[in-house]
Amino acid sequence: MRFAQILYDKAHWIFEADEKPEFAPNIVLVDITDKHEVKEGWDFDKKTGEFTAPxxxxxxxxxxxxxxxxxxxxxxxxxxxxxxxxKNIGV
Structure with a gap:
């Protein structure tokens, strides 16, 4: 599986794992397994769940x-x- 950590409405960190890890509750992870085009730095719309290139x-x-x-x-x-x-001519 492929995940993106969302920070300030951007894909901050993209990583792969066998299952979704359990981090602190304030860390937002989105499954992007089927979204191979998503790169770190892309914008994330939390209302629609869509990523767009910056x-x-x-x-x-x-x-x-x-x-x-x-x-x-x-x-x-x-x-x-x-x-x-x-200097030589005295100016």
Whole structure:
């Protein structure tokens, strides 16, 4: 048999056992033996007993790629050279 522990209306832990284990009364276990698609992190509707994949919202703004280490090093070197040049000309 396959079970899902429900925590905060999500499938928190999925495990297999020969029979439903007896845990503390506040631990909710749902038999998902016939629901092979259910994964940890899926939403659980306790009214209907149905699982759904979590909805991942689209970002409102495009995510800019982070600069590489080489790009950050080049920018630091350029900034240092500008500061040294400004010092040498008395600015």
């Amino acid at each position: 909805a991942i919202p689209e970002p409102s703004e495009p995510i800019e790629p982070q600069p590489t280490v080489e790009e950050m090093q080049a920018k630091t070197l350029l900034n240092t050279e500008v500061l040294l040049a400004m």
